[in-house]
Amino acid sequence: MDIMPKWVDIIVVPFISVLIAAVLSALLIIAIGESPIAALNLMIEGTLFRSAGWGYMLYYTTNFIFTGLAVSVAFHAALFNIGGEGQAMIGGLGVALVCLFIPWPHWTLAIIGASIGAAVFGMVWAGLPAYLQAKRGSHIVITTIMFNFIAAGVLNFFLVDVLKPKGSMDPASANFPTTTHLPTFQDMASIFGFEKAFRSAPANVSFFIAILACAAVWYLIWRSPLGYEIRALGKSGPAARYAGVRPVKIIMIAMMISGALCGMMAINTTQGESERLILNFTEGAGFIGIAVALMGRSHPFGVLLAALLFGFLYQGGAELALWTKIPRELIVVIQALVILFTGALSLMVRAPLERFFMSLQKAKA
Amino acid sequence: MEPAIELKKISKSFGPVQANKDINISVMPGTIHGIIGENGAGKSTLMSILYGFYKADAGEIFVDGKKISIPDSQAAIAVGIGMVFQHFKLVENFSVLENIVLGAESGALLSPSLSKARTELAELASEYELNVDPDAIIEDIGVGMQQRVEILKALYRKANILILDEPTGVLTPAEADQLFRILKRLREEGKTIILITHKLREIMDITDTVSVMRQGEMTATLKTDDTSPEDLAELMVGRKVLLRVDKTPAKPTDPVLEIQNLSMVDDFGVKRLKNINLTVKAGEILGIAGVAGNGQSELLQVLGGYSAATGVIKLNGSEIDLSTSVSGDGQARRAMGMAHVPEDRQREGLIMDFMAWENAVFGYHREKSNQANRFFMDNNAIRKETEEKMKRFDVRPPNPKLTAKNFSGGNQQKIVLAREIERNPDLLLVGQPTRGVDIGAIEFIHQQIVALRDQGKAILLISVELDEILSLSDRVLVMFDGEIMGERQPENTNEKELGLLMAGVSEEFAQ
Numbered sequence: 104m105d106i107m108p109k110w111v112d113i114i115v116v117p118f119i120s121v122l123i124a125a126v127l128s129a130l131l132i133i134a135i136g137e138s139p140i141a142a143l144n145l146m147i148e149g150t151l152f153r154s155a156g157w158g159y160m161l162y163y164t165t166n167f168i169f170t171g172l173a174v175s176v177a178f179h180a181a182l183f184n185i186g187g188e189g190q191a192m193i194g195g196l197g198v199a200l201v202c203l204f205i206p207w208p209h210w211t212l213a214i215i216g217a218s219i220g221a222a223v224f225g226m227v228w229a230g231l232p233a234y235l236q237a238k239r240g241s242h243i244v245i246t247t248i249m250f251n252f253i254a255a256g257v258l259n260f261f262l263v264d265v266l267k268p269k270g271s272m273d274p275a276s277a278n279f280p281t282t283t284h285l286p287t288f289q290d291m292a293s294i295f296g297f298e299k300a301f302r303s304a305p306a307n308v309s310f311f312i313a314i315l316a317c318a319a320v321w322y323l324i325w326r327s328p329l330g331y332e333i334r335a336l337g338k339s340g341p342a343a344r345y346a347g348v349r350p351v352k353i354i355m356i357a358m359m360i361s362g363a364l365c366g367m368m369a370i371n372t373t374q375g376e377s378e379r380l381i382l383n384f385t386e387g388a389g390f391i392g393i394a395v396a397l398m399g400r401s402h403p404f405g406v407l408l409a410a411l412l413f414g415f416l417y418q419g420g421a422e423l424a425l426w427t428k429i430p431r432e433l434i435v436v437i438q439a440l441v442i443l444f445t446g447a448l449s450l451m452v453r454a455p456l457e458r459f460f461m462s463l464q465k466a467k468a
Numbered sequence: 469m470e471p472a473i474e475l476k477k478i479s480k481s482f483g484p485v486q487a488n489k490d491i492n493i494s495v496m497p498g499t500i501h502g503i504i505g506e507n508g509a510g511k512s513t514l515m516s517i518l519y520g521f522y523k524a525d526a527g528e529i530f531v532d533g534k535k536i537s538i539p540d541s542q543a544a545i546a547v548g549i550g551m552v553f554q555h556f557k558l559v560e561n562f563s564v565l566e567n568i569v570l571g572a573e574s575g576a577l578l579s580p581s582l583s584k585a586r587t588e589l590a591e592l593a594s595e596y597e598l599n600v601d602p603d604a605i606i607e608d609i610g611v612g613m614q615q616r617v618e619i620l621k622a623l624y625r626k627a628n629i630l631i632l633d634e635p636t637g638v639l640t641p642a643e644a645d646q647l648f649r650i651l652k653r654l655r656e657e658g659k660t661i662i663l664i665t666h667k668l669r670e671i672m673d674i675t676d677t678v679s680v681m682r683q684g685e686m687t688a689t690l691k692t693d694d695t696s697p698e699d700l701a702e703l704m705v706g707r708k709v710l711l712r713v714d715k716t717p718a719k720p721t722d723p724v725l726e727i728q729n730l731s732m733v734d735d736f737g738v739k740r741l742k743n744i745n746l747t748v749k750a751g752e753i754l755g756i757a758g759v760a761g762n763g764q765s766e767l768l769q770v771l772g773g774y775s776a777a778t779g780v781i782k783l784n785g786s787e788i789d790l791s792t793s794v795s796g797d798g799q800a801r802r803a804m805g806m807a808h809v810p811e812d813r814q815r816e817g818l819i820m821d822f823m824a825w826e827n828a829v830f831g832y833h834r835e836k837s838n839q840a841n842r843f844f845m846d847n848n849a850i851r852k853e854t855e856e857k858m859k860r861f862d863v864r865p866p867n868p869k870l871t872a873k874n875f876s877g878g879n880q881q882k883i884v885l886a887r888e889i890e891r892n893p894d895l896l897l898v899g900q901p902t903r904g905v906d907i908g909a910i911e912f913i914h915q916q917i918v919a920l921r922d923q924g925k926a927i928l929l930i931s932v933e934l935d936e937i938l939s940l941s942d943r944v945l946v947m948f949d950g951e952i953m954g955e956r957q958p959e960n961t962n963e964k965e966l967g968l969l970m971a972g973v974s975e976e977f978a979q
Contacts, residue, residue, distance in 0.1 A: 322843075322844065326843075326844040326845060326847065327843055327844055327845065328833050328834050328839070328845055331826070331833050331845060332833070334819075334822075335819055335822070335830070338819045338820070338821045338822065339815065339816075339819050339820070341812075341815045341816045342815065342816050342817070342818065342819050342830070344774045344798075344816075345772060345774065345798060345808070345810050345816040345817065345831070346798055346799070346830050346831035346833075347773060347774075347797060347798025347799035347800070347801075347802065347831055348798075461483045464483055464484050
């Protein structure tokens with residue numbers, strides 16, 4: 104029998120990890136000379152007690168859901184995709200090309216087209232390292248991280264030499280046509296008569312696509328024969344081979360799904376928020392996805408919760424930087440602590456808990 | 469005389485599991501004492517307590533009449549206890565000498581330790597007839613030799629009590645005989661030996677006294693001369709056990725599997741299979757005997773569809789395309805009526821982190837009967853069916869939601885067997901069906917295989933256990949170095965003849 108009930112493993116362990124990270128962060132804030140209680144208050148107020156705060160938080164969350172899901176799918180095949188940044192950048196290029204060069208009559212069609220464009224571009228970008236891994240054995244961690252730099256170069260080239268409007272000094276594409284504009288949460292709230300809600304916040308309908316993606320990944324991993332094969336290969340290569348699962352095929356498919364999900368992040372940032380393709384729009388979300396997947400234990404529901412937490416930390420961090428002496432970088436430190444405790448050090452939390460549950464069982468027996 | 473080692477009321481539990489309960493043993497010096505029991509009976513836990521890996525919850529240990537405590541393996545070595553593990557603890561790319569000295573160096577500089585060890589090793593070798601080349605590299609010498617190094621390691625550390633855990637698992641019959649000669653020699657020199665095994669024959673052959681363990685308790689301690697294999701088996705399992713397989717003569721009919729000129733070269737360019745020709749007919753069990761590593765595994769891999777090969781394989785008369793079968797052809801072959809119980813259930817046959825129901829469709833997960841619709845698997849139906857299968861095959865506990873790694877070896881094997889046999893295949897490939905499986909389950913597994921044969925199915929059995937080959941097979945082939953050395957009828961041959969063929973002695977000579 105498993106030592107701990109499942110809910111402890113999925114909810115209590117990450118919760119305690121976050122708590123430890125929070126306590127350490129509090130000590131850091133005290134060291135800077137600010138009050139951690141005030142800082143927490145500010146983060147909560149600025150994020151959760153204002154609709155615009157929600158609007159920002161959900162915008163970040165959308166990114167993290169996509170990249171977190173992407174890393175999770177690869178994890179299930181025992182592949183460590185740290186190329187989310189690059190795949191998202193190239194996905195952005197796909198979004199831009201689709202939005203700029205196809206005359207869309209309405210955003211509902213444009214978002215479908217842009218999603219396909221983003222997914223296909225991300226897929227191809229992840230497919231190259233996947234092929235090298237599957238056929239040549241080049242380690243996916245090395246290749247995907249190098250592909251991040253190549254992607255940055257490619258994006259740079261396209262923005263400076265191809266997509267930049269004539270006469271512009273800004274390395275960015277032209278604005279997308281207004282028919283591709285995605286309704287923001289503010290637009291949606293206005294329909295119901297709340298014109299002031301979510302004012303100027305970037306969260307938009309792609310949040311719902313992210314939620315759909317969670318459901319789709321859940322079905323893929325736990326209900327489909329393909330997901331079964333992905334998990335089988337991830338757990339045991341020899342067993343998968345025995346069962347007639349083709350490793351090359353599964354590695355390719357898992358990585359391409361992962362790349363597609365990363366790419367789709369760009370419908371939120373590029374079509375939804377900036378409405379043009381700009382440099383550095385990914386803002387590290389590809390890497391945050393690793394933390395989100397670790398904390399969410401590669402389960403779509405866990406990824407959703409972890410993405411909400413990181414969305415909160417991102418938005419709360421911006422608030423801190425705005426109103427206190429606490430630098431924005433501290434948020435990066437807090438995130439790093441969360442990653443450290445939920446990922447690398449989760450055993451530190453789990454082992455004492457296991458002992459606790461073991462003694463409970465003993466007492467019962 | 470004081471017992472060399474005496475345990476009094478040793479108990480140890482892991483969480484709710486009581487691994488050892490009030491164990492009492494006393495072993496006189498200069499004797500060989502066997503400890504026999506099924507997997508999970510608590511033998512290894514007990515020995516780990518003796519060697520300081522675990523701390524007993526209660527009980528006392530006496531060595532030469534003195535009460536001692538063994539907090540770690542250093543303490544065990546200090547009182548003269550040496551252990552030879554089932555899986556050798558040797559550094560593969562070190563020499564024999566370096567391995568023996570490792571952890572027992574006499575100072576900061578290595579060369580004095582080594583030269584001291586070299587002279588002592590020569591003395592030990594002459595005293596116990598344990599000859600090994602001290603400068604040979606471990607990975608270059610055979611398993612039998614490696615085991616000798618383990619024994620020498622213990623003797624170098626002045627062990628008077630030697631514990632051997634399943635020592636013959638990896639040896640050929642000849643190597644096992646050699647080991648037993650060494651053990652008898654050690655006994656003559658006054659050493660005390662504790663032999664842990666699940667093989668009844670070894671207990672009968674070599675031990676003076678034997679203890680039987682069942683479910684953490686010591687059920688009996690007997691003089692070996694006063695007991696019989698049947699009695700021991702009954703004490704181990706707790707009920708009467710059939711040691712010989714009960715079967716009627718085979719009625720072979722049409723060929724199901726035909727192999728012609730099958731050859732295979734591995735990734736390193738080594739020829740693993742050399743022109744194999746064989747036929748398995750419906751209604752018979754063809755056994756392939758051989759020492760592990762002589763091409764049997766490769767033959768199963770090629771047949772199972774995950775290694776490329778040259779030659780012809782026909783299943784039910786239709787030829788299998790070997791050129792495309794580099795990997796991933798397993799599902800197509802299953803559809804043709806082939807089932808496969810792989811040699812290593814933990815590495816290949818099961819995914820240890822998957823639940824029983826997920827494992828129960830492994831390899832058949834894309835079949836229509838397991839699909840709810842075009843896109844999704846019918847998990848509820850699979851769970852329900854698995855629970856029924858587990859009950860039919862007496863898997864304990866019959867809980868389809870339990871993870872594979874939480875079942876005992878025998879029950880894991882039953883899950884694999886249930887999956888493969890319940891598909892009603894025309895051909896069943898079975899590799900090492902009872903490796904690491906307890907006696908009670910062995911009986912059941914053998915019955916299932918014979919029952920499948922009696923339904924008119926073809927069975928190819930590969931096993932390194934000669935007993936198993938001889939009692940199950942209707943015909944026996946012997947493999948050596950990728951070649952078939954010869955064919956025998958189990959009723960007209962014996963272990964000695966097969967042992968010679970397994971060692972590569974050619975057909976004419978063996979007769």
